[in-house]
Amino acid sequence: MRRTQVNNFPAISIQSWLTSKLLHFKAVDAARLYLKQTKQTREANKAVSRVPIQILIDVSVLVQHDAGTGIQRVVRTVWEKLTECSKGNKTYVVAPIYATRKKSYRYVNVETNEKTNDMVKVNPGDVFLGLDWSAHLLTANEATLCHWKKMGVSLNFVLYDFLPLSNPEWFTPQTVKKFKNWLKTISIYADGILCISNTVKSDIAQWFAVNCKHENTPKLDVFPLGGDFFETNKGDVAVSDHRPHQIWDRLKGRNFVLTVGTLEPRKGHAETLMAFDVLWQKKVDITLVLVGQKGWGTEVTQEKIKLHPELGRHLFWLHDANDSLLHCLYEKCTGVIVASKGEGYGLPVIEALSHKKYILVRDIPVFREITQKSANQVTFFNSSEADDYSSSIRNWYDKACLKTECFPDYQTNTWRDSAEQLLKLMLIKT
Numbered sequence: 001m002r003r004t005q006v007n008n009f010p011a012i013s014i015q016s017w018l019t020s021k022l023l024h025f026k027a028v029d030a031a032r033l034y035l036k037q038t039k040q041t042r043e044a045n046k047a048v049s050r051v052p053i054q055i056l057i058d059v060s061v062l063v064q065h066d067a068g069t070g071i072q073r074v075v076r077t078v079w080e081k082l083t084e085c086s087k088g089n090k091t092y093v094v095a096p097i098y099a100t101r102k103k104s105y106r107y108v109n110v111e112t113n114e115k116t117n118d119m120v121k122v123n124p125g126d127v128f129l130g131l132d133w134s135a136h137l138l139t140a141n142e143a144t145l146c147h148w149k150k151m152g153v154s155l156n157f158v159l160y161d162f163l164p165l166s167n168p169e170w171f172t173p174q175t176v177k178k179f180k181n182w183l184k185t186i187s188i189y190a191d192g193i194l195c196i197s198n199t200v201k202s203d204i205a206q207w208f209a210v211n212c213k214h215e216n217t218p219k220l221d222v223f224p225l226g227g228d229f230f231e232t233n234k235g236d237v238a239v240s241d242h243r244p245h246q247i248w249d250r251l252k253g254r255n256f257v258l259t260v261g262t263l264e265p266r267k268g269h270a271e272t273l274m275a276f277d278v279l280w281q282k283k284v285d286i287t288l289v290l291v292g293q294k295g296w297g298t299e300v301t302q303e304k305i306k307l308h309p310e311l312g313r314h315l316f317w318l319h320d321a322n323d324s325l326l327h328c329l330y331e332k333c334t335g336v337i338v339a340s341k342g343e344g345y346g347l348p349v350i351e352a353l354s355h356k357k358y359i360l361v362r363d364i365p366v367f368r369e370i371t372q373k374s375a376n377q378v379t380f381f382n383s384s385e386a387d388d389y390s391s392s393i394r395n396w397y398d399k400a401c402l403k404t405e406c407f408p409d410y411q412t413n414t415w416r417d418s419a420e421q422l423l424k425l426m427l428i429k430t
Contacts, residue, residue: 032187032188032216051091052089052092052093053093053123053127053428054122054126055082055086055092055094055095055126055127055129055426056095056097056105056120056126056127056128056129057079057082057094057095057097057129058097058098058099058105058128058129058130058131058132058134058138059075059079059097059108059131060098060100060132061133061134061137062076062132063096063098063108063113070261070347073347074160074196074347075132077229077415078131078418078422079094079096079131080415081226081416081418082419082422083110084419085416085419085420085423091428092428095107095120096108096113097120099134099138099144100137101136101140104119105119105120105141106118106120107119107120122148122151122153123152124151124152125152125153125154126148126152126153127153127426127428128145128156129156129157129158129426130155130156130157130158130186131158133158133160135178135179136178138182138185138186139178139181139182142189146189149189149191154191154192155189155191156190156191156425156426157192157193158194158195159193159200160196160344160345161200161203161342161344162200162204162207162344163266163342163344164176164179165183165207166203166342167341167342169265170264170265170297170341170342172296172297187208187212187218190218191218192218192219192425192426193219193220193221194221194222194223194422195220195221195222195223195344196222196344197222197369198222198369199344199369200345201221204220223418223421223422223425224413224421225347225350225413225418226412226414226415226416226417226418227347227350227351227354227413228412228414228415229347229351230326230327230351230354247316247318251289251316251332255286255287255334255400255401256287256288256289256333256334257287257337257393257397258330258333258335258336258352259272259289259290259291259336259338259339259348260292260336260338261291261338261348262292262293262294262295263290263294263295263298263319264296265297266340266341266342267340267341268339268340269292269301269339270300270301271386271389272337272339272389273288273308274386275386275393276288276315276393277386278387278390280310285314286393287314287316288316289316289317289329289333290317290318291318291319291326293320294319330351330355330357333357334357334400334401334403335352335359335360335396335400336351336352336357336358336359337360338352338361338367340362340364341362343366343367345366345370346361346367349370350370350412353371353410354412356377356410357400358377358378358379359371359377359378359379360379360380360381360392360393360396361378361379361380361381362382363381363382367380368380374407376405376407377407379396379399381396
């Protein structure tokens with residue numbers, strides 16, 4: 001069978017998909033057609049649906065373990081803003097829910113944000129929002145999704161990126177398998193897929209065009225992410241709050257470069273460290289501060305950091321920084337480097353723009369998309385080869401140290417904007 005490649009994605013063999021039974025598209029077509037046949041009933045049910053409707057927000061992973069990383073920061077903040085939007089509104093209520101492998105969806109207590117054992121009860125016209133990426137839990141509760149869809153519940157899912165399928169080498173085999181199963185599930189049941197960037201929307205649209213031939217594919221939309229994580233931390237936080245990190249005294253009076261992100265293969269930490277090694281060998285006085293938790297597949301890089309001769313002098317690694325500390329680091333740094341090879345969006349880029357910092361970023365489509373209005377603040381690089389990359393850093397760093405340009409306030413979307421746009425895309429009147 002001829003293999004097809006789209007937008008630099010790895011060639012996908014339809015035959016191999018069918019053989020693995022991970023995504024049997026004939027079955028997807030049949031399932032969506034069957035569910036489509038209930039459309040008239042669902043539409044009729046909507047007309048007599050109860051008011052207020054429920055917006056059922058899946059926060060399954062977050063309420064069981066908040067790792068504080070990228071997606072969970074988004075989930076936590078959007079959940080909070082959706083709840084704010086619902087206050088005083090008589091047409092809908094926000095109802096956070098969760099599931100486990102053995103238990104179907106239960107409500108989360110809206111006052112304490114703690115799990116309850118109360119089963120979710122749906123009515124025609126209710127809306128499900130798969131805000132958390134709880135892939136293994138979603139597929140384990142497929143029967144519930146099928147029942148809800150036939151009941152007239154609108155099923156919507158947030159797509160943060162397409163990377164486990166486009167670049168499986170960056171992830172564990174288990175994560176890739178979960179993503180494929182999750183994609184199968186939403187291909188059948190989703191009424192809408194809500195993407196966090198136009199780049200992600202383009203990826204999933206091209207994939208559907210090649211691999212799913214059914215006519216009633218889910219509706220694809222884009223909603224903006226916010227850039228105001230630090231809105232409650234505008235003032236400088238007392239240095240004493242960060243004494244446990246033992247970093248501020250050592251950074252005092254220095255220019256330093258910041259990079260933010262979990263240590264995992266696609267984030268480019270190994271290449272960045274090698275480029276800085278070249279600079280340090282040339283006696284360039286430049287300090288690198290890494291903020292990010294320990295991730296998978298980077299054990300060699302992590303060990304190199306721990307044993308590095310510049311650790312505590314020109315190299316610092318903070319793997320437990322909270323938002324207050326991160327805000328201060330953005331405020332005090334000379335510039336920000338974002339070397340990731342693939343993202344669905346790029347919150348560190350937006351955060352750096354919001355803090356009026358020069359940014360050195362890898363030249364990938366999504367970074368072009370989100371920085372197009374801030375060209376003066378952004379420098380792109382392409383090479384991961386140590387000498388070329390170090391030259392890019394040196395040239396950019398010299399410019400950042402001079403900082404002859406005063407940037408205007410970055411006009412970012414707020415997280416309230418994100419929540420309101422989500423509601424509109426799900427046809428909820430605010």
